[in-house]
Amino acid sequence: MAVEHPVTAPSGDQTRIHNIGYRSYDGPRLGRSYATRSLYSQSLRGAYGLGRSVKSKVLPMLLFVVMCVPAAIMVAVAVATKANDLPVDYTRYAIIMQAVISLYVASQAPQSVSRDLRFKTVPLYFSRPIETADYVRAKYAALASAMFILTAAPLIVLYVGALLAKLDFADQTKGFGQGLVSVALLSLLFAGIGLVIASVTPRRGFGIAAVIAVMTISYGAVSTLQAIADAQGSGSAIPWIGLFSPVTLIDGLQSAFLGASSAFPGAVGPSNGEGVVYVLAVLGLIAASYGLLLRRYKKVGL
Amino acid sequence: MWKTGAALFDLRVTPRCPYAWSLMPRQLYGVTTGVAHVTTFDDVTVIATESLSKRFPRVTALDRLSLDVGPGVTGLVGANGAGKSTMIKILLGLSPASEGRAEVLGLDVATKGAAIRERVGYMPEHDCLPPDVSATEFVVHMARMSGLPPTAARERTADTLRHVGLYEERYRPIGGYSTGMKQRVKLAQALVHDPQLVFLDEPTNGLDPVGRDDMLGLIRRIYTDFGISVLVTSHLLGELERTCDHVVVIDGGKLLRSSSTTDFTQTTTTLAVEVTDTDEHPDGTRAVREALHARGVEVLDSTSGLPGAGHILLLTAQGEETYDVVRDVVADLGLGLVRMEQRRHHISEVFTSEDASDDQKRKEAVGHGG
Numbered sequence: 001m002a003v004e005h006p007v008t009a010p011s012g013d014q015t016r017i018h019n020i021g022y023r024s025y026d027g028p029r030l031g032r033s034y035a036t037r038s039l040y041s042q043s044l045r046g047a048y049g050l051g052r053s054v055k056s057k058v059l060p061m062l063l064f065v066v067m068c069v070p071a072a073i074m075v076a077v078a079v080a081t082k083a084n085d086l087p088v089d090y091t092r093y094a095i096i097m098q099a100v101i102s103l104y105v106a107s108q109a110p111q112s113v114s115r116d117l118r119f120k121t122v123p124l125y126f127s128r129p130i131e132t133a134d135y136v137r138a139k140y141a142a143l144a145s146a147m148f149i150l151t152a153a154p155l156i157v158l159y160v161g162a163l164l165a166k167l168d169f170a171d172q173t174k175g176f177g178q179g180l181v182s183v184a185l186l187s188l189l190f191a192g193i194g195l196v197i198a199s200v201t202p203r204r205g206f207g208i209a210a211v212i213a214v215m216t217i218s219y220g221a222v223s224t225l226q227a228i229a230d231a232q233g234s235g236s237a238i239p240w241i242g243l244f245s246p247v248t249l250i251d252g253l254q255s256a257f258l259g260a261s262s263a264f265p266g267a268v269g270p271s272n273g274e275g276v277v278y279v280l281a282v283l284g285l286i287a288a289s290y291g292l293l294l295r296r297y298k299k300v301g302l
Numbered sequence: 303m304w305k306t307g308a309a310l311f312d313l314r315v316t317p318r319c320p321y322a323w324s325l326m327p328r329q330l331y332g333v334t335t336g337v338a339h340v341t342t343f344d345d346v347t348v349i350a351t352e353s354l355s356k357r358f359p360r361v362t363a364l365d366r367l368s369l370d371v372g373p374g375v376t377g378l379v380g381a382n383g384a385g386k387s388t389m390i391k392i393l394l395g396l397s398p399a400s401e402g403r404a405e406v407l408g409l410d411v412a413t414k415g416a417a418i419r420e421r422v423g424y425m426p427e428h429d430c431l432p433p434d435v436s437a438t439e440f441v442v443h444m445a446r447m448s449g450l451p452p453t454a455a456r457e458r459t460a461d462t463l464r465h466v467g468l469y470e471e472r473y474r475p476i477g478g479y480s481t482g483m484k485q486r487v488k489l490a491q492a493l494v495h496d497p498q499l500v501f502l503d504e505p506t507n508g509l510d511p512v513g514r515d516d517m518l519g520l521i522r523r524i525y526t527d528f529g530i531s532v533l534v535t536s537h538l539l540g541e542l543e544r545t546c547d548h549v550v551v552i553d554g555g556k557l558l559r560s561s562s563t564t565d566f567t568q569t570t571t572t573l574a575v576e577v578t579d580t581d582e583h584p585d586g587t588r589a590v591r592e593a594l595h596a597r598g599v600e601v602l603d604s605t606s607g608l609p610g611a612g613h614i615l616l617l618t619a620q621g622e623e624t625y626d627v628v629r630d631v632v633a634d635l636g637l638g639l640v641r642m643e644q645r646r647h648h649i650s651e652v653f654t655s656e657d658a659s660d661d662q663k664r665k666e667a668v669g670h671g672g
Binding site: 021022023024025028029030031032034035038039052056115116120123 | 394396416417419420422423424426428429430431432433434435439443444446447448449450451454458461465475491495496527528529
């Protein structure tokens with residue numbers, strides 16, 4: 001309502017005196033890629049509870065701290081004892097902390113996509129310039145980035161600590177680089193799996209439970225089978241079994257190509273040939289997650 | 303609407319200063335703002351469809367629909383499952399048509415979907431608001447999703463929320479809002495990027511009578527004050543009669559009728575007359591009926607079962623002279639004239655006259671959501 005005309009607004013109605021009426025917008029409209037970037041940054045901030053309620057900041061921040069504290073302790077020990085190497089390899093750190101990482105993806109993947117489904121916000125996105133693929137890309141990239149922040153931060157702590165302890169620079173930098181590549185792949189893989197599962201259900205609780213189940217049950221089953229194979233002396237089967245859980249996939253891949261020592265029983269990582277299968281499996285899973293998400297959102301529409 | 307508006311626009315300088323508005327009569331200012339905006343996309347029809355069809359495996363949602371919708375408030379009326387929502391989806395470029403073509407703001411829906419969605423707002427029928435964020439945060443996010451830079455998004459959000467009537471409560475989480483407030487937030491997110499056209503899908507759903515009137519008033523203002531054309535769907539014809547310039551009725555995916563609301567509710571055809579009884583004429587109504595008949599004025603049988611219907615004469619007015627005839631007849635008989643009023647045709651008559659043949663179609667459409 002514009003400025004009230006004296007005839008139409010009796011003198012009693014003084015509350016709207018500063019109402020200056022509708023102003024149209026002639027400024028720039030930044031289009032699809034800007035909207036996609038906005039969705040990405042909103043989702044990334046949301047993955048750490050920023051811009052959301054205090055309650056939703058607690059878990060992601062807590063998990064972030066839990067990820068970094070052991071690294072800080074290791075660094076402190078290494079500096080104090082003047083050790084000539086860090087107690088844990090860069091590539092090994094994420095494998096040790098995999099429970100925390102699984103918990104994080106289980107809590108944040110549903111937060112990212114199930115909410116939009118549950119409150120039917122998705123049609124509002126698709127009534128705007130962005131396309132289905134833009135939405136999927138923004139959500140996937142945001143969760144993968146959030147996970148990369150979670151997994152790379154302790155590596156940075158380790159690296160900085162190692163430099164402070166005056167450990168061999170070239171050696172440490174190489175290990176740090178390998179670690180970053182490894183956690184980048186891990187972030188993409190975990191985020192993809194988490195989002196696919198979460199995008200199926202509008203119920204956040206189900207999403208959380210399902211992601212935890214897939215991550216931990218597959219890991220439990222695979223390591224049990226590997227242990228049995230090891231005990232029965234059929235060590236050659238161990239790498240093949242490792243293909244069936246996300247954690248062991250990353251473990252196998254990095255012990256084949258990124259100079260990691262395998263956490264598999266008997267410490268037998270996959271050979272280079274088997275390693276190629278691991279790489280293909282990881283890349284295939286990432287691509288499949290992306291494809292499944294696209295298919296899923298084609299159907300959601302309005 | 304557009305033609306008369308254009309004439310006015312030529313005669314007057316349109317003042318851009320907000321204080322100048324207050325010097326002009328309100329009604330005039332409403333018309334000129336509309337025109338000022340309309341001129342930016344000239345004489346173009348806002349929505350045009352040409353034998354548009356949408357077939358699903360088991361149901362035909364739209365059946366060779368051809369439409370031309372100009373600037374203004376247009377109502378899209380139909381029973382549930384008549385194809386209203388399907389139509390909006392096609393017009394937003396989100397669902398390909400099986401046949402035919404459609405243009406929105408002169409852009410082809412099949413190829414220019416993204417460009418259309420940048421200039422168009424959409425308010426869905428269902429709930430679409432996350433409960434744990436405030437209206438401000440939510441609408442700012444949606445403004446950015448429409449391509450507005452961060453600062454502009456904030457400013458436009460504050461403006462738009464104020465225009466739809468949300469004040470202090472906009473900082474509280476949406477979860478605690480009443481249905482009426484939620485509808486306003488939904489409307490705000492559709493308007494925040496200052497579109498040229500908005501699609502409002504059943505905006506009065508779930509509102510009480512007062513909330514309904516508020517919402518309808520707001521919809522009217524979207525065009526008269528904001529200069530944004532509106533396509534609003536509803537299954538309640540009476541609401542749209544008051545709000546829209548133009549009404550399109552579809553049923554079973556077919557066009558039943560498309561015309562301006564003044565055509566729908568022509569004011570000239572029927573007159574209702576009520577008179578008093580006197581000792582001389584114990585049944586005044588009957589006396590008038592006979593006298594009118596003698597003068598050659600056609601009196602309709604009042605078959606409506608309303609209370610007091612027997613005391614009201616309905617007659618067809620041929621022109622100005624009919625009023626005089628009624629006046630003279632009543633005066634000659636010495637009766638008191640209680641009322642003589644124009645009976646407007648109700649839009650629902652469009653449905654009652656076609657109902658029989660459409661039952662079949664409606665059955666076919668059942669099972670397809672909205």
